[in-house]
């Protein structure tokens with residue numbers, strides 16, 4: 001049985017004052033049932049976030065890492081540095097990184113390999129644009145991204161896949177439950193083809209894109225949805241806590 005995962009992506013939001021939200025989350029969910037909680041703050045907050053949450057139910061993660069272990073890469077962070085700062089996971093290939101930093105599937109793959117080698121859980125993101133959906137290309141797009149971004153030898157212990165339709169991120173627009181289910185069933189089938197049923201069954205599939213307290217429960221009832229990757233609604237404990245509760249109860 002897969003453990004569920006409520007993951008928050010703070011993106012480029014948060015300073016020291018917002019660490020109080022992590023403490024509040026930990027207090028509200030001291031022993032979340034069958035559910036892991038992960039918050040990915042900006043890298044500037046990572047070690048303080050890890051100090052704030054140490055020993056409690058909230059894990060912390062990075063939002064990106066470089067594929068190299070160290071070296072002349074100004075402004076970048078290696079997977080080992082994230083681990084050293086207290087991270088247990090890292091988001092990779094988010095559509096904002098694919099768009100803002102030209103990250104291709106091959107780049108995401110190399111980062112995922114580095115993250116897993118360093119001992120981090122790789123949360124690999126994929127998803128179609130509105131144009132691709134309207135052209136009927138959703139499954140071929142996410143299938144290509146999955147094949148190109150997920151490393152050989154991945155398993156539920158090292159990999160999470162997050163389906164985030166680009167047009168649903170930060171827009172308040174959410175696919176229908178049928179559309180979410182179609183993609184998640186497809187991703188599970190693709191993982192099964194590649195890794196075999198036993199391994200594929202262990203890999204968690206998250207939905208991301210305008211998940212809010214008001215729509216979380218219905219999304220978590222969709223087949224093959226094992227949790228969410230939440231942006232805006234993960235920034236405060238008041239918003240994220242009911243989403244965690246909805247997942248616990250799913």
Ligand SMILES: O=C(CO)COP(=O)(O)O
Nearest residue numbers: 009169170209210231232
């Ligand atoms: O991109 C996302 C999480 O990685 C989703 O963002 P929102 O929840 O703000 O739509």
